[in-house]
Structures are given as structure tokens and as C-alpha cells.
Amino acid sequence: MAEIVGSLDRAVTRDDAPGPSPAPAGIAAVPPAQGSWLKRIDWSKAGLLVGLALFLIAAFVLYDTLEDLTWNDIANALSRIVWHQVALAFAAAALSYAALIGYDILALHHVGAKQVPLPAVAFTSFVSQTFTFTLGFGVLTGGAVRWRMYQGYGLKPSQILAVGALTTLTFWLGIATVAAICLLFRPSSLAPIDGLAPNLNFIIGVAVLVGVGTWVTVSTIRKRTLTVGEVTMPLPGPQATLGAILVGLLDTVAAAAALWLILPAGPDAGFISFLAVFAIATVLGVISHVPGGVGVFEATLLLAQPQIPRGDMWASLILFRLVYYIIPFAIACLMFGAYEVRQRQQEVGQFAKALRSFARPIAPRAAGIAVFLGGVVLLFSSATPEEHYRIAILRTIIPLPFVELSQLAGSIAGMVLLIISYGLVRRMANAQRLAVLLLLAGAVCALFKGLDVEEAIICSIVAGLLVLYKDEFYRQAELFSVRPSFHWIIACIVAVGATIWLGFFVYSNVDYQHKLWWDFAYSDDAPRFLRATLATVVVAFGIAAYIIMHRTRAAFDPATREELATLEPLIEASTRSDAHLAMLGDKRFLLSASGKGFTMYGVQGRSWIAMSDPVAPEEEIDGMVWRFKELVDRNGGMPVFYQITTGHLPAYLDAGFSLAKLGEEAWVDLSKFTLEGSEGRRLRQAKAKAERSGATFELVPAAKVETILPELEAVSDAWLAEKGNKEKGFSLGFWSSDYVRRYDQAVIRQSGRIVAFANIWRGADKKEYTVDLMRYLPDGPAGMMDLLFIGLLSQAKSESYQWFNLGMAPLSGLARHPLASLWSRVGAFVYRRGDRFYNFEGLRSYKDKFKPEWRPKYLAFPGGLALPQILMDVTGLISSSPRRALSEETT
Template sequence: MSAASLYRRHRVAIQGVAVLLLALLGFAALHALLSEVRWRDVRHAISAVSAWQLVAAVLLTAASYLMLTFYDVLALRIVGKPLPYRTAALASLTSYTLSHNFGFALLTGGSARYRVYSAAGLETPDIVRVIATASVTFWAGIFVMAGVALSVHGGRLDLAGLAIPGAVQRGLGLVILAAALAVLCLLRGGNHEVRVLRWRFNLPGRTQALAQIAISALDLAAASAALLVLVPGASAGQFPIFFLGYALAIIAALVTHVPGGVGVFEAVIIAVMPGVEPSHILAALILYRVVYYILPLIVAAAMLAIHERRRLRQPLATAMGAMQMALGGLAPTVLSALVFVGGVVLLVSGSLPAIPHRLRALHAFAPLPFIEASHIAASLAGTALLLIAPGLYRRLDAAFHLCRALLVAGAIFSLAKGVDYEEAAILLVIAGLLQLSHGAFYRKTALTSAIGSARSLMSVLLAVGLATWIGFFAFKHVDYQSEMWWHFAWKGDASRFLRASFGSAVVLLCVVIWHWFGHARPPRADPVAADGELPGAALAQSNRTDALLAYTGDKRFLRSASGDAVVMYQVQGQSWIVMGDPVGPREQWGELLWQLREMVDAAQGRLLLYQISTDALPIAIDLGLQLAKYGEEARVDLAAFTMDGPDMKSLRHADRRAAREGAEFAIVPAHAMDTILPELRAVSDAWLAAKGQSEKSFSVGRFDPAYLGRFDCAVVRAGGRIVAFANIWATENREELSVDLMRHLDDMPYGTMDYLFVRLMQWGKGQGYRWFNLGMAPLSGIESRRLAPVWARIGGLLYRHGDAFYGFEGLRAYKEKFGPVWSPRYIAGPHGLGLARGMIDLQTLIGGGKRSAARRLRLVA
């Protein structure tokens, strides 16, 4: 196996190990730089920070995040897709809040941008251009600001022991500024497009480029100043040299991809500031993490949680807007990140010594064993929060209940182990924000399913490693001995840290082993079609007749643990194609589709959801799929159906004429189908020959005696022979009635099919059915406006001018005669070319691409 193929196969593991090694190097460098610093020095430095310094840092942070919103505003203008400020600001703030805290900007911040911009109507290439343009804005500001700082700084520059004379640094700064000026001169007055590989990008005009530099410079100046004002004794004159160190730290954090730059950012800042007391810089860095990273995350989570609460109370028609769904999808993402931070807070607190006077106050009424148990319990709760937080992103109800309970328990343990009311308040705030959005976590699942995937374990390991390093730093003066493990005393902070770290390590080891061995499952059986193995429990609860496509014998089934819900799908090429909405209780849909999504990812395939309703749209968005309207479905309200009125004139005429010409309608029950199957076969063969078609599959039934024998059949006879038939689909709860296979002879009486539908609807009304489903009108209702997506414009063109191929408008006009209620249906699939490839596989599948598989299934039956 070549190195390239080995990397592709184990890419995630290799990248994870590389990031963890870089993080360990950062911690090692930080440990060496702080070898002479004690925790009490850092604590005193934190206490020395005044209120005005904190206020100034908060205001500068707000200014920085305000500038960040203009990154996207300007990028959207450069790519020619301007959007309202509130949309650009939402995308920018959520993107940068997540990427600042967790790194992997393309994965965390990029997914947030995609969710907002795709909901606002931007296509994938445009979103990629926006992200790339925003990145160019950031780097332009970094280099220009570094050039300015090098040019104005007069003294010698020391960077981690490397001395750069003043003349050299000024020359370097001028070269950087000259290069920036040359690029500006090369740019034209307006936008123009360049091509890089298969992507097209818009270059900004000179004015836009200057705006990019100005916005980024203001952002970086405010962000770095927010850190500088927190350093005790720092002055404005130190800003040029300080900014150079800050820029270098930012670049190092981005290049290493360590989540949040933890360890790497701090090590670089301390290394390039040799003239400042390290304990003062470390104190400022700790406060900076709280002010610039955690505080904006809490604010973003609060805003989204409040919005989610309001959205869940809105009527469905109001809440199903694309931007509303995008906002609703961001809330679980940000809350998941915030709960993860809560877990880190508990672990870090457990690694630090207790505040002496608080512990003495607790000593007055709480026994030592209670303190010891609370300390280790808090650390274990923090570890559990780290592991379970990713389940919130998937909207799992088990993750919600566990995280809420752990946050409250962690707050109680924080008070019980040392009256740490600050962290208890943080945890209760997070729990409150989680409670505000409780309706968003609706996916029923087992408790073990809420634990994060193998991908998330890297961040968990890094967080536990950070807490462990902090503990060893805080207790570096302690002479470690084996007796410390079972040493219990009021001043035994180091012993408590060791026991808590060991407990967290054991929990992590158990989870890693569970992921390693617990995911070994026997391969799923191939699709089954035997009666006893079909999803009968789910079908019995269905409100929709298209669930009966399960009986066609050409589908695979993914069942819920209870067996009450099922997803019907088939694999064609690399595409895993789901037919319609999941069948069964709606609260189980999300978990089923996520399970399928993970199966698709493991098989390196692509997921396509075909003909889903608006009920499944939020889940499709959460899955990261692109939505495209496929058409509209017609349903007739049987309680209101009548043949009276001017709108039914054509139907009355067809019905009466067919009856005059000898048409007779009848329902043949399923148990009597054997007696008419030969006659139905003759009608079917004649219909296929006349249409020049072959049997279809997957989305419709086919003439199969085993399949047709399951259902009652509506037939029309003329002169004693069957001239038309349709097998009847009916839900057990009489919610819906429909037909699937419709075939007829060319010499049938005039209006026979209208006659069949009218009589069947009248029969269904008499039997107490609520709706009659007339099926889809493909491409109907698609807006093909100038600014609509490419799929919509092509679909609208085919609908208006494609009668030679299919008769789209004619099909809708025919169904419109029955006075139906129209509801939209969608396709959800991968972005870009993946959707087109999935559609090709879909047409192959419907055209009979899986006939051999279907035949195998019928042999099993």
C-alpha cells in the first residue's frame, strides 16, 4: 500500500495524532518557559488586574468582533452576492466564535458560515469564495500591521532569543509595506475574476482591497490591545513589539491546527516578551481567554438559545423559513461548544489549589470525606461533559438530559469542594441556556449513543491534557511521593489533583476501549423481503401510503432500536438513496438518518434524500445536505370532495360518458387477486408495449404477482373484460388512500381513468379515509427567477418547455381537476457536483439499476 493511499485510509487518525503531538510540544515549551513561575505568583497577578482593565478588555473585544462582521460584509460584496448586514454578521460571529475556541476554522467556522449562507440562497461555490475572501482579508491585515509595527519600532527586537537590529527590522517592515503597495497597484479599479484549479475567485478592486486591510488592521489592533491592557504595568509604547509577538502567536496557532491554539499561543506570547514578568503575561493570557474567547461564546449561545426558544413556539408555517432553520441549526452547535467549555472549566478547577479562606469557611460545617468526594466527582462530571457535549450537536435527547444534569451537579460539586461560586455560576448559566432550547433536542436515542465519536475524542484528550498540565504547573513545588495518592487532608490539594486526574484518565481509557472494540458489529444483512422481516410495526403507524413502497422488494431497511421507525433506502454506485420520509414516530427520524449518515460516511459514499416533505427539512439541514425543490404533491380532502360545482364539470362529463359506454367499477380484494392476475398481466404488457417503456423500480411498484397480491385492486371493466386497473394503497388508520401501479388498454372507453379516480375517491370517502393522494407533479412550483439557484432555473425551464420529454405541465393540469391541496417535496443531497452525480444514480436506480438485487430479494421471499 502506497503512502498516499495509507494516508487517505487513516487520514483522520494521522491528523489527530499530529495535532496532539504539536499540542504536547506546545505544553512542553510552555512548561520550560514557566519553570521559575509559581501558581501563587499568577494568582496574585490576576488579583492585581483592576476593574478598568477588565472593562477596557471587554470593550476592545466588542470592537474586534464588530470588525469581524465586516469581513463577511465586504467579502459578500467582492464576490457579487451582497446580503443584509444581519445575515453576514450572524455568519461571521458564529463562525469566528467557534473557530477561535476550537480551531479547525474550515470545519467549525466554515460549517457555520455554510449553514447561514446556504439558507440565505448562496450556492456552494459562492460560499467557498466568501470564506476564501475573508481569509485573505485576515492575512492582509496581519502582514500590513506587522510591516507597520516593524517600521515604527525603533529598538532592537528579541524574538525567542533571536536579536534583530533596529535597521534590519525597519528594512523588513518597509519591504512588507512596499509589497502590499505593489499588490494594490496591480489591482484594477473594479472586480475581476481569476481561476485557481477548478475554482473561480473574484479579486477586489483597489478601494475594496484598502477596505480589507483597514478592517483587518482595526480588528487585529483591538484584539491584541485587549490582551495588552490586561498585562500589569504594560504601556501603549510597547504595542508595536507586543503586536509582533501577538501576530506570530496567531500564525503559530493557525498553522499547528491545535484547537483554540491552546498551549501554542501562550508559549509564543511568553517567548517573544522576555522583558515582561512571565507570571504577569500568563495572568493576562488566562483573563484574555475568558474575555476574548469564552465570553463571546456565552453571548452567542444566549442569543441563539433565546431565538431557538421563540422559534419552537412559532407556528410551523412561520418557523420553517430557511433562515429560521439555519438559526435553529446553529443553536445546538454553539451550545455543544459551550457545554464543552463547561467541562473544561470543571477539569481545570479540579487541577488548581483551593482558595484557602473559602476552604476554611467550608471546614466549619462540612466533613473532609465530603470535600474529597465532591472534588473527584466534579472532575468526573467535567470529563463526562466533554464526552457527551458532541451529542448536543446531533440534537440527541439523551445528550441534553445528561448534560443538563451534569452541569447542575457540577455546580453543586464546585460549591461543595471549595465554594467556587464563580464556576458554579458559569455552569448554571450554561444549564439555563440549554434549558431554553430543550425543544431542539428531540431525537430519541440510547444513552450510549450520546457519547461523542472518535473524531471528538481528540479534543477531549487535549482538554484533559491541558487540565493535567495546569495541575502539575500549579503543584510544581510539591515533592511527589507514592503516599500522596491516599493522603487525605484539608491542605492536600496536590493529592486531590492526582486522584481527580487519575479518575478522568480511567474514564477516558474506558471510552477509548469502548470505541475501539464496542463498534465492532457484524455486517448488516442484505435487504430482506420476507413477510416476517419487513418493518411491519413501523408501517402500521404510518400516516402516508408511500410507506407501502417497502413491499416492492428492492429496498434496504434501517430500523430504530424499538422497531417503531424505519428508513427505506438503496445503494446505487456511491449513492445511498433514501425513499421519502422515514416511517414511524417523527421524534425517531433524526437518530435514524444520523445513523445512516454515519454508515454512508464509513462507506465513503454520498447520501441523497428523495421526495422528502417539509417535516424532514430541519434534519436534512442538520445533516449538512443541500436542498432542492423537486416538485409538489397533490392530495384531495375526501371529506370535502364532491362532484358538484362548475370546477368539476369536466370530471362529471368524463364520469358519465365512461358509464354510458359500459364502464363498470369494482374493488377486487387482495385475497381474490389470483383470479384476475392473468388478465391484469395482459393489460400491463399491452400498456408497456404501447408506451415503449420497461418496468421501473424503487420509487414506484412493478408488475409483480407477489407485490400486487398484498393489496386490493380497483378495476374498470367494459364488455366483461378489464380495461384498466390500479392497485390500492391504504394506511391502517385510514388517514390516506392512494394508488401505485396504474395500467390501461388503448381501446378503453373515453374518460376511463377519470372515472376510475372519481369512483375510487367516492369509495374511499364512504370508507372513512381522510385524504386521497394523487402523487407527485415533478418540477411543479419551482421558482425559476434570475437569482434562483441553478437547479431551480433548470427545473423551471424543463417544467415550461419539457412536454416533449415528459409532459410536466400536463400532469399538474390533470391532477388539478380534482381540486387537490398541493404540498412541496424536496431532494436533499451533497453539495456541488455530488448532487448531480446522486441524481444520475437515482435515475439509474428508478430505471431498474437494481433489478438483480430485487430479484434476489424475491427469491428470499
């Protein structure tokens, strides 16, 4: 606080004499010509010169003291300190700071600012004093804190300035009185510093006490004032002076005790002598203007206490700096920061929200990198020796088995962190939870194996960031279901290899023998490194083997019959005939928020493939596109919509999907369908041809399908055998007894024998009519499929349906322009040239004779280079879904 006084222009006058005071009787006035040189002296600069001189002297003393001293000497001295004494030193420091509150209380009372509550005074005093003690420059540090805090309680600027000046003045009164009292009892204690005889030091102490007593007497008789710039304030009277002396005595005794308690045991001159030296060292440190009196304070104590070994003295001084300066300063910073945050809650909240919003997109990748580096830190730590002085401390508090296990556990945690860090990039919730646990475990292990505080702090910070952004890790996929990229695997191999190289380089002078594996001691770093390396390599190979052998399921279990039963009302109420694909039993379902619609989907590899548009009311479909994408994102998959229509393309584009045309679907307007006149001539001829061969069309209701089910199955088996194909599903029907008996069947008979059939789907509100599963005998009559479709179209029209869906012509209608997309050009080429594999053009030509309206169908996918993999996954899902559904049916 003395920096405040040194930086202010001040003058002391009598309160009844506003002008210059006349010279006392018997003392000649100094002529202006002779006294003007005194006025031209900048006394603040003179104070700085005195401080600089003190610092240079202290620097010389410290250089001489430290010339033959090594860090090992200080470390050994620290290891000999009894730690319960450190706890007592903390208590003494707390008492000292509590006493310092008295200076602010006295100053506030003196300027009439009694409205400031005691907790606020204590807070302000602690923060301002720690800032001033540690940083120096009291006007800019402690004074600024007082200004910031006290103006909130209505104090005027002049009052706040007066408080700062008065606390400084009372501080000097208190510490001067303490030093003087100590000189009366131990006048010889300052002899090593000032070189004066004990009697002379005694006289100095008496003179200081007489001066303080005179001040008390004069202030009792006549009040004095202090002028700082344009502000005039009353100086402390006898009560305030005596209060300052009492506060200073308590503060200095407590602060001195904080250092006294951690001094090494040995010969000493007693606490009173030490108190005098401590007070003088504090005064010299303040005069030097060095923050915290660093150097000057230490040099004074070293000179005044020659009987204490230098290494022990330095160890105690370093620990005192930590106890009395560094830790209180850190606490004060946190308290002041919390106060400022509280005062600006709205602004801080907005800033934190903006910062969080900015960091959210990069948080998963940044977390993955940070966790990877945290794993590297733990691995490198196991490959390097511990500090000897830390091991010496650790030996007294941690049993050896815990040290050994901590080394192993820390290395294993580091190895696993390298591997799961990739899961954080993919936003996996399991990876986030495991990473937090491993980082916290790594922090504990770092402390237990060698008091590696730095590593523990790094791990704790990274864990804290993961907890802070835990909402960004929401995907519920299995931990090792997402394989790391090649680059990530190489990075893990490099990190482990570098750790092993570093360890063998550090311990290159160790004679490697088999017995090293069984050496257990606090100082045996090399054996611990060997065991940790072996454990790390074993865990790495174990995890790699698990990832290689662990096969994530290509798909999941289909929906149960109970789940399908809950969907039946929604399917029956849907105007879309393809909603009946849900009843195949090879899909799972995502219900809409209202429960009035659903999205049917399957999973193959990383692709989550929804079949067509969501089956829901029109107003809910756009939201369900997002809902499905969110579901897939939570599980770390790739969302795909297969065979979507043009009705809701903006919803898919808004959701970030790219589109690829799959082909066109044939829709027959039943109001225009006829077998009459010239338009129906070709269809009449086809029908007549089939009927002449003995073929007839019949509609079998679902209630009677059971009676013909064996015949239908025989037709289906013959068709599959002739085609040489396995059943396909997902986007089209396959043979399943439960599925077939659910629907009306259109059958073609020849001489009473069923030669072809198709199951019928009907949409609600008489809008759509179509067929799904179609099978026929290879040796059936000519024209039987024409008769089947003509009979179906006529039946649909007779039932007053609006449209008949003839199904899709794959790759039909794709652009052939040179500037079209690569997919479109490749698809168009396959459509023209791929008849060897599939009759693309023939299928379209066959459906064209019914004069349909062609409507495009699209694939919605995430874009980029994922399309080839997605098409492979769709093909795999169509091929495998019947097997999954039928196996579910038989269980």
C-alpha cells in the first residue's frame, strides 16, 4: 500500500490555517532564493532512486548468497520441511490478511463511509492487498480495486482516494510501531543489517515510539489534514492511530509467524528478534518499489539470519512466497473474476453463448485432437524419469504399490485415449464418457506416480472441456463400430513408437537385464517404463484384435409383430399404396411426433436407408425428413431416402441432401383407361389371345387365400428356380405366407390350374391401386401377364380408383447430355447398353403400351463421394432383407 503514498502529491497543513504557516518563533524563515532548489527536487524520483539502490544492493547480496547454492540443496531442504507446519503457516497467513481488513475499516470510518457492509470491506481489502503485495504499483492495482468496489456503495471519488491514502498511512504507523517495539526488546537483531551498536538501535526504537506518541498527542490537541491534489481530508486522530498500531501489530506478527513456522529447526535468536527483522525487511521491500519486494525482502532476511543454512533459508522463503503471496493472489484473482462475472451476468452470458455457438461446430474435432494429445502426454510421462525431489515427497505419502500401479494404469489410459479419440470426432457419446473417465483416472495416476501436477492439470482441463460440450456427443453407436481412418491409425502407431523410442533413449545408460522386470522401488524408473511399455503394447494389440474380429451387424432386428400391429391403422388410412411395404416385416420404423405417420427404414453398413417418402399427412412429411436425419446422426450413420417422389424435394434439399435420379414410375390414369374403341384395340387383342389359350382372370379375396396358398407357393418356387434368383425385399415384396395371405390375390388360371398371381395393394380414398409380388409359371400360356394386368386395371377401374401404379422402370429418363452429372450419364449408358444384364428398355416398352404417365423417382443422399457405397448398401439391403424377415418369422 505504500506505493499509493509514493505516487501522490501531498502536503500536511493545520485545519485552521489554509495559507502557508508562519515560521515558528526562533527559527528564521528560509529565503526564497536559498530554498528554491529544495522545491525543484522531484522527491518521487528520489524515492525511486533509493528503491533502485536498495534493489542493486539486494541483487549483489543474493548473487553472493546463491553462488555456491544448487537447486538440489533447495530441493533437499524442501523435503525436510514438516508439512503440518505448512498448514499452520497457511493459518497464520489467513490471520494476517484478516487483520489487514482493519486498515480499510479504520479508513472508511474516518471518512464517514459507514454504509459499506463488512463482507464487502473484507472482500475489497483482501483483493486489493493481495494485488498490491504481489504486483506492486498500488495505485494501479489495489487502488483500482478499491475504486471499482467502493463506488458501487455510493462513495465519492474523494472518499475513495482518502481511503487509499489513509490505509497507506495507517499501514506505516502500524509497521513502524511494531519495528520500534521489537528494537526495544531485541536491539541487537538489526546489527547484521545496519551495522549499528545495540544501544544505538535501542535509541532508534525509542525515537520512533516517541514520534508516534507525539503524533497521537498532537492529533489529540489539534486536528491535522492531508491534501492530495485538490482533495483535503482529516488525518487520523488518537483512536484511529492506536487502532492502526493494533492492526499493524496483529498483521505483522501473523505474517512473520507464517514464515517463522516453516523455518528449519536450529539455533535462533527468538521470535521477537525475527519479528524485528521481518518488519524491517517488509519496509525495505516496500521502499524498493519492486513487486512484492522480491529480492530485497529475501536479501534482508538472509543477512539478518546468518545462523540458518542458506539452502534451508531459501527453501523456507520460496515456500513463504507460495503461502503468503502466490496462493492468496490466485484466490483473489478467482474471487475478483467471479465478482466481475456476477456484475455482468447478462453480458457474460451473451458472450459465453456466442463463444459456445462459435466453438460448437469444431468442438468434436478439437476434442478428438485434445484427447489424442492427452494420451500422448500420459504415454510420454511413463517414458521419462520422475523428479527426485517429488519422489522424495511422494515416498512419505503414497505406498510403493500405488506408485507402480499408477504408472501402469496411466500408460494404459493413454493408449486407450489415442484409440477412442477418433470416436469423439464422430460425436459418439460412449467415447465422450469413456474419455472423461480415462482423463480423470490419468490425472490421478499422474499425481500418484510422481506428483506430476502439470500432467494432472492438462488431463483435468481436457476432461472439463469434454463435460462442458457433452451435448455435442450424442451418437449412440457402439464404441468400435466406426473404424478409425488410416491417418488416425498411423498417428497412433507413431505416438506409441515415439514413446518407446523416447524411453529407450532416456534410459540408454541402463544395463538391461531380465531382473529389471522384477525391480520395484521408488527410484526405479527404468523397470517401471519397461512394464508400462509391455502393458501398453498388449492393450494396443488386444484392442486392435477386437476391432478386427468384432463385426458390427449389417442390419438390426426387424420390427416385431406387435410393432407391426400398431402400424396397421396408419397403413390402412394412408392414400399411398406403397405403405403396405411396411408389412413385409423386414424394416424398422420411426414414428412421427404426432404418431400419425412413420418412416420405414433398414440399415446396411453405415447407410440408414428409408424406403420412399415418409408415410404421413402432408403437413408432417417435411419435419419427418429432419427427424429421420437426426436419428441417423445420433447413431453415427449416413441417412438415405430411396425412391422418393417429386412432391417434397424442397424438404430434402433444405435438409442438405443431394439428389440422384433412379428412374421413372409408370402411373395409369384409370379414368382414361379403356378397352373400347381404337385406343383399346391392342389391349383387346392381347386379352383375346390369352383367353383363347384357356387363361382366365380371377380375383381371390384375402379370406380365401389360405385355400390356394399351396398352389401360389408352387408358382413362386417355380418362378424363382427359372429365374435363378434369390428372393429380394425392402423395396418389393417376397414370398412369405403371412404376408401373402394378408391381401387379395389376382390369379390367372389355365384349365383350373393357377399359372400366375399378384397380390393387390389398395390406398385409402380410392386413389392408388397397385400390385407388389408377381409370380408366374415358366410354361404358362402366352399372354398371361397381359391378361393379368388388363384384368387388374379393369378391376381397379370398376372399384372407382383413380390411379394404377405399374411400378418403376430403373434408369429410365436419365439425362444423356455431356454436361449432365456423372451418375446420370453412367446410368443412361447402362440403360441403353445393359440389356445383357437386365431388360431396362424392354421393361419400359412393355409398360408404355398401357399409356402411363411417367413420374421420376430419386435417391436422396448426403452427397460427395458416398454415392457408390450407398448404392452398394442399397443393393445389399434389398438382397438380405428377406432372409432377416423370414428368420424372424420362424423364431
